[in-house]
Amino acid sequence: MKCRDYQAFADYWLDISKHGKDDLERARQRGWKKWAARYQTFGCGVLGFMKDWDPFVNAVAKNKDETESSIATAFMSIRDRIIGFKMYQDIYKESNALESDLRAKIVDAYSAVITLAIEATWYYKGGGLRRLLRTIGDSGKFKRLASDVEDSIVAIRLRCDDLLSQNVHGLEQKMDDLAWNEFCSAWKLAHLSSDQSRVEGLALYRRDLSHNLRPDMDQFSARDHQRLAFEASSQHRTWADPGRSAVLILVGYTEQSIATFQPYCWLSPWVLDLIGRCRRERRHHAYYILPAKGEVVALERVVATLLLQLVRLKMPALRDDDARRRGLMDAYAAAADTRQPAGQRVGASRALAPAVLALFDEGERVDVLVDRLDKCAAAQRVALLDVLGAMARAARCTVKVVVIVSGSDWAFEDCDLDRDYAHHVVVYRAAQQRSKESADE
Numbered sequence: 234m235k236c237r238d239y240q241a242f243a244d245y246w247l248d249i250s251k252h253g254k255d256d257l258e259r260a261r262q263r264g265w266k267k268w269a270a271r272y273q274t275f276g277c278g279v280l281g282f283m284k285d286w287d288p289f290v291n292a293v294a295k296n297k298d299e300t301e302s303s304i305a306t307a308f309m310s311i312r313d314r315i316i317g318f319k320m321y322q323d324i325y326k327e328s329n330a331l332e333s334d335l336r337a338k339i340v341d342a343y344s345a346v347i348t349l350a351i352e353a354t355w356y357y358k359g360g361g362l363r364r365l366l367r368t369i370g371d372s373g374k375f376k377r378l379a380s381d382v383e384d385s386i387v388a389i390r391l392r393c394d395d396l397l398s399q400n401v402h403g404l405e406q407k408m409d410d411l412a413w414n415e416f417c418s419a420w421k422l423a424h425l426s427s428d429q430s431r432v433e434g435l436a437l438y439r440r441d442l443s444h445n446l447r448p449d450m451d452q453f454s455a456r457d458h459q460r461l462a463f464e465a466s467s468q469h470r471t472w473a474d475p476g477r478s479a480v481l482i483l484v485g486y487t488e489q490s491i492a493t494f495q496p497y498c499w500l501s502p503w504v505l506d507l508i509g510r511c512r513r514e515r516r517h518h519a520y521y522i523l524p525a526k527g528e529v530v531a532l533e534r535v536v537a538t539l540l541l542q543l544v545r546l547k548m549p550a551l552r553d554d555d556a557r558r559r560g561l562m563d564a565y566a567a568a569a570d571t572r573q574p575a576g577q578r579v580g581a582s583r584a585l586a587p588a589v590l591a592l593f594d595e596g597e598r599v600d601v602l603v604d605r606l607d608k609c610a611a612a613q614r615v616a617l618l619d620v621l622g623a624m625a626r627a628a629r630c631t632v633k634v635v636v637i638v639s640g641s642d643w644a645f646e647d648c649d650l651d652r653d654y655a656h657h658v659v660v661y662r663a664a665q666q667r668s669k670e671s672a673d674e
Contacts, residue, residue, distance in 0.1 A: 479625060483504075485498050485637070536582045543599065582620050598631045622634075
């Protein structure tokens with residue numbers, strides 16, 4: 234016997250056991266074995282022959298019927314399914330946990346099949362006395378062996394279902410990634426395609442704040458007394474109310490003696506912590522951190538970056554909706570068309586925001602976080618506030634907007650707010666002071 238793999242070994246023993254069964258069936262068609270087989274099958278109905286032995290004869294006949302029925306049933310189910318084992322092994326060759334587990338389950342199934350086939354062969358090839366004794370001694374053995382085979386086959390099928398679901402999910406993810414990259418390219422925001430680069434950007438900004446904010450001044454860190462006062466304030470409670478959309482504008486005034494040479498805002502650590510909380514809790518959110526030094530950022534770039542992050546969250550909903558996906562791309566093209574007057578581009582941006590937020594259901598919450606709005610182009614700061622306010626006013630979902638403004642760099646006034654959304658806005662102002670520890674020294 235030469236068997237190169239589990240499949241060949243299992244096939245060999247299945248054939249041997251089948252031949253053994255066929256030989257026994259042919260033997261039962263002749264002479265006293267024919268009579269014995271018929272008697273075993275219909276022993277319950279024979280009258281007058283060893284009447285005192287009826288219970289024993291009935292039990293033997295019943296057990297032999299059940300034994301051979303168990304073997305036959307198991308073999309019928311195996312024949313159709315074992316062919317697929319080799320195919321599964323050829324398809325699932327990766328080293329991941331699910332595919333490795335499937336291959337192990339296939340080996341277990343082969344082992345169960347071979348064990349059943351060998352036991353069945355011994356049963357069929359054994360003499361009548363041996364079959365009788367095996368029937369009396371352990372009539373449930375073949376049921377257990379057949380059950381082991383069935384359980385092994387079911388385990389393979391369930392694992393294949395898991396793998397199919399995983400592969401379908403992987404395919405959907407690839408489709409979403411392709412669509413996402415298409416958005417990034419069309420909106421000219423290729424840097425957003427890498428989540429890792431954005432995480433690294435947050436870490437770098439946090440280091441910059443830690444290095445540049447004076448340790449002897451308030452820093453609005455987790456245990457800072459000014460931050461505790463803010464989080465206990467009515468403005469914070471109003472903004473945090475889960476039942477309404479709201480815009481929170483935090484205006485921070487840098488301590489006067491360092492205001493002229495401090496480019497960073499001392500309130501920024503709070504919005505960084507909020508971004509981190511959103512990421513940990515997997516809350517829908519988008520953020521934009523305008524650079525404290527260097528380039529001045531245009532409104533269109535801030536809005537596009539925020540909205541594209543929100544689009545990413547709803548790529549599965551856009552997967553099969555080409556018209557809606559194309560509509561969002563066209564709407565952005567109108568907002569970014571530099572050939573149009575600035576006012577028209579701002580209007581297009583305001584129209585684009587509700588279209589993106591319409592992807593979210595009424596019961597969902599979206600956090601939109603903008604740090605250092607005062608670093609937007611001076612002529613566009615109020616317009617950017619208008620776009621953010623329109624998000625809170627027009628969305629059916631709950632939108633929580635946070636805006637950090639350095640009052641030392643922009644003299645923001647409440648009158649800058651458009652009355653269409655002013656009732657959604659709460660403003661909190663705080664002036665940086667020397668820390669209590671520093672003052673005590």
